[in-house]
Amino acid sequence: MSDEHCDDMLLLVQADVDGELSPAEAARVAAHLDRCAACSAAQADMLALSARLRDVPRYPASEALKTAVRARIASRAPVQRVQRSTPFGRVPAFASGLAVAACLMLVVGLPRGDDPADAIVAAHIRALLPGHLTDVASTDQHTVKPWFDGRLPFAPPVKDLKTVGFPLIGGRLDYFAGHMAAALVYRHAAHEINLFVWPDAADAAPSHGSINGYNYERWAQDGMSFWLVSDLNAADLADFSQRWKSL
Numbered sequence: 001m002s003d004e005h006c007d008d009m010l011l012l013v014q015a016d017v018d019g020e021l022s023p024a025e026a027a028r029v030a031a032h033l034d035r036c037a038a039c040s041a042a043q044a045d046m047l048a049l050s051a052r053l054r055d056v057p058r059y060p061a062s063e064a065l066k067t068a069v070r071a072r073i074a075s076r077a078p079v080q081r082v083q084r085s086t087p088f089g090r091v092p093a094f095a096s097g098l099a100v101a102a103c104l105m106l107v108v109g110l111p112r113g114d115d116p117a118d119a120i121v122a123a124h125i126r127a128l129l130p131g132h133l134t135d136v137a138s139t140d141q142h143t144v145k146p147w148f149d150g151r152l153p154f155a156p157p158v159k160d161l162k163t164v165g166f167p168l169i170g171g172r173l174d175y176f177a178g179h180m181a182a183a184l185v186y187r188h189a190a191h192e193i194n195l196f197v198w199p200d201a202a203d204a205a206p207s208h209g210s211i212n213g214y215n216y217e218r219w220a221q222d223g224m225s226f227w228l229v230s231d232l233n234a235a236d237l238a239d240f241s242q243r244w245k246s247l
Contacts, residue, residue, distance in 0.1 A: 006039055013039055017046045019119070023173045023180055116176075116227075117218070121211045123174055124194045124229040127183065133192065134170030134185055144171045148182055156182035156197040157224070159247045166193065166240050186240070193230040193240060200225035210234070217241050 009032050015021050016029045033040045061069075127133050136147040145158040151173060160168055166186045174181045179198055186193040206219040215237050216229040228241055 006036060009036070009039055010042055013043050014046060017043065019122070019175075021175065023175045026175045117207075117209060117211060117216055119176055120196060120216060120227045120229055121214045123176070123183075123196070124214060127172070127174075127185075127194055128192060133172070135172035137170040139168055141168055144168060144184070147171060148173075152180050152182055154182075154199045156184065157222070158184060159244060161186065161240070161243055161247075164243050166243070188230075188232055188236060188240070191230055191232040193228065193232060193237070195244070196227040196229075197224055199223060208234070208238070219245070221245060 009029070012021065012025060012029050013033070016026055021029065033043060136144055138144050138147075139160075139162065141158045141160045145156070148156055148158075148171065158168070158171070162168065166188050168184065169187050169192075170185050172183045172185070174183045174196060176196070176198070181196050181198040184195040184197065186195065200220060201223065202220070202225075204218065204220045204225060206217070208215070208217045210216070214229055214231055215234045216227060217237060218225070218227050219241065220226070226241075226244075228237060228244075230237055232240075
């Protein structure tokens with residue numbers, strides 16, 4: 001395998017370490033690492049560095065700082081839509097501004113840490129970005145469930161809770177800590193709900209909590225691990241989980 005190919009692949013390895021790849025891209029990286037010792041060693045170095053960075057103390061932004069940043073952004077004059085050249089072609093200048101704003105949102109808003117709940121809540125937040133919520137959009141469980149066939153090495157249970165106020169709106173593929181996951185998407189009023197499912201032999205004790213205003217619940221059932229997350233209030237989220245388990 002050429003050095004040039006590995007140079008390109010290392011960009012994907014870094015993105016995989018940061019949890020930014022789609023399931024298909026992550027599988028491609030895993031296959032490459034299985035046969036490339038150099039890239040596998042580079043991944044180990046990246047993971048070690050990431051672990052050291054997680055030990056660096058982090059401090060939440062004060063309300064005064066958040067207010068000052070928002071005021072500064074609001075005071076800026078509109079950016080002219082001039083074209084700029086990039087390695088990927090010519091893009092409008094305002095697009096780069098949107099990219100900076102998105103990065104700021106991720107830095108300030110996404111949870112960080114080693115707790116699996118952090119990763120689940122971060123995945124929920126990413127899913128709320130335009131175009132990321134569903135790979136298959138349907139209110140019919142008999143459409144969503146077969147869609148996962150051939151895309152996942154397991155068959156996630158898909159249930160319809162429309163009659164009790166939690167309609168199914170679709171599903172998508174996701175990827176956590178080295179394994180594929182199904183994400184089932186529901187809605188309650190104006191709130192999106194993500195239910196992440198993957199096989200897990202461990203009989204994990206149920207847990208619940210809140211991170212940055214997002215509530216989550218975790219439980220195990222029938223050999224599957226379930227993580228439920230939404231900005232829905234904790235009582236309604238608990239109602240959803242109880243109704244799901246009882247079906």
